[in-house]
Amino acid sequence: MAGRVQPLLAGVVTALVGFASSFTVVLAGLRAAGAxxxxxxxxxxxxxxxCGLAAAWLGWRHRIPMSVAWSTPGAALLVATGPPPGGWPVAVGAFLVSGALIVAAGLFPPLGRAVAAIPKPVAGAMLAGVLLPLCTAPVHALVELPLVAGPVVVAWLLLHRFARRWAVPGALVVAVAAIALTAPPAGLTGAALVPSVTLTMPAWNASALVGLALPLFLVTMAAQNVPGMAVLVGYGYRPPFGAALRATGLASLLAAPAGGHAVNLAAITAALAASPDAHPDPERRWVASVTAGLGLALLGLGAGAATALVSVAPPILIEAVAGLALLGALATALASAVADPATREAAVVTFVVTASGVTLIGVGGAFWGLVAGCLMLLLFHRRSPPTVPPADGPGPSDHSSGGRSATPTARRTRPSATEPIRSAGT
Structure with missing residues (x-):
């Protein structure tokens, strides 16, 4: 009996933590895009x-705990980019294009490998630049609203020390209490607590395709899908990467007209369903991911209440909670960006340009940061000089192997569609 209940409980925890930890980031991103x-x-x-339907399908179909979530870094990108020229309909059009690119990456492995060719330091620096504006929000909130934001930050610190997975949900609970105590009594009067599907006719323009759709696709692939696959591989699974991209890309396409920006493999909460805590038997952990998906779909019924609560809260307080949720992702992205001294300057240029929030010809800073970093690598890349054999005959290693190197040449293996892209993950 306990063996049957354990993955169900793990799935419920995964859904609750995933929703509570980052729904504020999603709402902030969608509203910043003009919704x-x-x-x-x-x-x-x-x-x-x-997300729920994709997780349930992938888990049931492949018997692997493939958790699915929304793109939290993608929502942070929306905050950093702001409303595109043309407003919300153009943002929805960009969501559709990004979803189509994810499906294409699942159908055509060369496209996935092209994304993998983006240097890891540049990808990490671009992600860090996207996350930085939100991650500074807790500092601004402490200055502007010390009596309200202070307890939120203290709760996050204490829970981060003693119960890390509940740090952001705990901070959210304190923020909700603070909002309830400080919001006007009639603040929620007339608010639509029950969400309804609001469809938007998409529109497109070139600047949004380059400045929003493409960066959203790249951030989602590099910061969510790749690490999500890495987590599963780390627990001994061989997940079908192509099938996962096709399923999550199709889910993104279906959600876009209703306002959903991107669906992808979970990276932050993936371990909750894939670890031994979900079930001692690896072949039973898929139940946890399916349960998490169904639980997340049910939690969606609270989207109206969550949005109403956010609408009466001080914007800086909501951004502060979102920033606390993204601090870990920012730390990982920065570490990835500056790990290699040879590419550190290019990564810093990428980070600075992206974080500047500059908009040029209608295209946001994330794209220009990626371009600037890649140009830096091309301009300052130095090839190592070729090794010249000694003029006075073969060296010691040649004598020991009949004139041939004693070290066999490593064979290059071409990655299959079922293997994760080994690239700019965080």
Whole structure:
């Protein structure tokens, strides 16, 4: 009996932690992209349902705990980019293009390998630049609203020390209490607590395709899908990467008209369903991911109440909670960016340009940061000089192997579609 209940409980915890830890980031991103409160609530509901269905399908079909989530870094990108030229319909069009690119990466492995060719330091630096504006929000909140933001930050610190997975949900609970004590009594009067699907006719323009759709695809692949696969491989699974991309890309396409920005493999909460805590038997842990998916779909019914609560809260307080949720991702991205001294300057240029939030010809800083970093690598790349054999005959190693190197040449293996992209993950 306990063996049957354990993965179910792990799935419930995964759903609760995944939703509570980052729904504020999603709402902040959708509203920054031009969505109204009703459209943002619709987007959160669509993401919950799409993620839940994709997780349930992948887990049941492949018997692997493949957790699915929305793109939290993608939502942070929306905050950093702001509303595209043309407003919310153009943002929805960018969501559709990003989803189509994810499906294409699942159908055509060369596209996935092209994404993998982006240097890891540059990808990490771009992600760090995207996350930085939100991660500074707790500092601003402490200055602007010390009596309200102070308890939130203290709760996060204490729980981060003693119960790390509950740090952000605990900070959210304290923030909700603070909002309830400080919000106007009639603040929620007339608010639509039950979400409804609000469809938007998409629109497209070139600047949004380059400045939003492409960066959203790259951030989602590099910061979510690749690490999500790495977590599963680390626990001994051989997940079908192509099938995962096709399923999550299709879920993104279905959620986009209702306001959902991107669906992908979970990276932060993936270990909750894939670790031995979910079940001692690795072949039974898929139940946890399916349960998490169904639980997340049910939590989507609270999208209206969550959006109404956010609408009456001080914006800086909501951004502060979102920033606390992203601090770990920022630390990982920065570590990835500056790990290699040879590419450190290019990574710093990428980070600075991305974090500047500059907009040029209607294209946001994330794209220009990626371009600047890659140009730096091309301009300052130094090839190591070729090894010249000694002029006075073969060296000691040649004598021991009949004139041939004693070290066999490593064979290059071409990655298959079922292997994770080994590239700019965080």
């Amino acid at each position: 109204s409160d009703a459209q943002a609530a619709s987007g959160l509901l669509a993401l919950c349902v799409a």
